[in-house]
Amino acid sequence: MVLMRFDVVTLFPEMVTTAASYGVTGRALERNIATLAVWNPRDYTYDKHKTVDDRPYGGGPGMVMKYQPLHDAVTDAKKITTVTENRKVICLSPQGKPITQDLLSKAVKLSQLILIAGRYEGIDERFVELDCDDEWSIGDYVISGGELAALIVIDAITRLLPGVLGDAESAVQDSHVSGLLDCPHFTRPEQLEACSVPDVLMSGNHADIARWRMKQALGRTWQRRPDLLKKKNLNAEQEHLLKEFIVELN
Numbered sequence: 001m002v003l004m005r006f007d008v009v010t011l012f013p014e015m016v017t018t019a020a021s022y023g024v025t026g027r028a029l030e031r032n033i034a035t036l037a038v039w040n041p042r043d044y045t046y047d048k049h050k051t052v053d054d055r056p057y058g059g060g061p062g063m064v065m066k067y068q069p070l071h072d073a074v075t076d077a078k079k080i081t082t083v084t085e086n087r088k089v090i091c092l093s094p095q096g097k098p099i100t101q102d103l104l105s106k107a108v109k110l111s112q113l114i115l116i117a118g119r120y121e122g123i124d125e126r127f128v129e130l131d132c133d134d135e136w137s138i139g140d141y142v143i144s145g146g147e148l149a150a151l152i153v154i155d156a157i158t159r160l161l162p163g164v165l166g167d168a169e170s171a172v173q174d175s176h177v178s179g180l181l182d183c184p185h186f187t188r189p190e191q192l193e194a195c196s197v198p199d200v201l202m203s204g205n206h207a208d209i210a211r212w213r214m215k216q217a218l219g220r221t222w223q224r225r226p227d228l229l230k231k232k233n234l235n236a237e238q239e240h241l242l243k244e245f246i247v248e249l250n
């Protein structure tokens with residue numbers, strides 16, 4: 001059963017379909033848990049040169065993506081499904097809402113997500129106002145086009161869809177899912193130069209291993225992202241484990 005329909009409006013459709021065909025997203029698409037379609041605004045132009053951009057009003061450098069080809073592409077993307085109430089049109093933009101795990105865990109409940117990948121200096125503002133529900137940003141830096149940002153959103157949401165990750169890859173312990181960073185992970189060999197695998201991970205004692213992992217997750221978050229820890233309400237056991245981590249560190 002298809003749980004999420006992604007539609008990407010992009011001038012570089014193959015960039016999106018190719019990258020999405022690998023790994024976790026590729027498997028989810030193959031198994032029809034998610035679907036992905038791409039819509040090229042150039043296919044919605046009616047002049048000889050298939051013009052999708054024009055010079056900015058007021059002058060200045062660069063070109064701006066025109067309203068009409070984007071509007072027509074989104075209109076077709078909407079028509080593909082009868083679902084209307086559970087869909088969002090999101091413009092990828094460095095000026096948008098920062099993408100967080102919390103925002104993605106809400107988005108995973110949608111049935112259709114239409115992502116708009118800008119290029120050039122950006123998109124005619126009227127398209128954002130009239131046709132989009134929101135703007136999302138992958139961070140406080142500028143990349144050349146929205147395709148990579150759309151792929152990040154598609155990947156991050158797909159791994160949250162039920163049935164996409166196997167047990168071994170379960171997203172539950174991933175960084176940010178519960179407001180903490182993940183614990184460190186190890187695999188063979190047991191010894192690498194002076195570094196060995198913590199004994200507890202080879203003890204076979206599942207309760208001790210779970211306790212150690214929680215302690216490391218808390219400690220790492222305290223060391224690397226104290227801002228996250230401030231937002232999280234720790235229970236008594238977690239408070240105790242964090243204290244232990246700090247004592248052991250000193």
Ligand SMILES: C[S@@+](CC[C@H](N)C(=O)[O-])C[C@H]1O[C@@H](n2cnc3c(N)ncnc32)[C@H](O)[C@@H]1O
Pocket residue numbers: 091092093094095116117118119120121122123136137138139140141142143144145146147149
């Ligand atoms: C060169 S950027 C345009 C930046 C625009 N002039 C500005 O400063 O806000 C071209 C496109 O890349 C995408 N983009 C760039 N940085 C992004 C970011 N941090 N998050 C999401 N999309 C981004 C957007 O789709 C944008 O329309």
